[in-house]
Amino acid sequence: MSAKKATFEQQLARLEEIVAALEKGDAQLADSLALFEEGTKLIAACSKQLDQAEQQVVKLMKGADGAPVELPFEDKED
Numbered sequence: 398m399s400a401k402k403a404t405f406e407q408q409l410a411r412l413e414e415i416v417a418a419l420e421k422g423d424a425q426l427a428d429s430l431a432l433f434e435e436g437t438k439l440i441a442a443c444s445k446q447l448d449q450a451e452q453q454v455v456k457l458m459k460g461a462d463g464a465p466v467e468l469p470f471e472d473k474e475d
Contacts, residue, residue: 405446412439 403411415436418424424432460466 405443408439408443408446412436412443415439 415432419429419432419436456465458466
């Protein structure tokens with residue numbers, strides 16, 4: 398699966414598969430290393446996408462003077 402063509406959700410699902418396979422512990426060393434390498438690439442790609450999404454949200458939030466304002470997310474507990 399190409400990290401650049403896959404959606405964030407697809408990358409996350411693949412990462413979960415990799416973690417499950419590594420936790421199972423029955424793969425050969427070379428296969429485990431390949432899975433680990435793929436997982437680290439997926440983590441980097443997902444992190445980059447999350448950073449970009451955060452920057453876009455910050456840009457969309459504007460203050461009274463039209464300048465972007467970064468507001469904290471509020472947790473609403475019921």
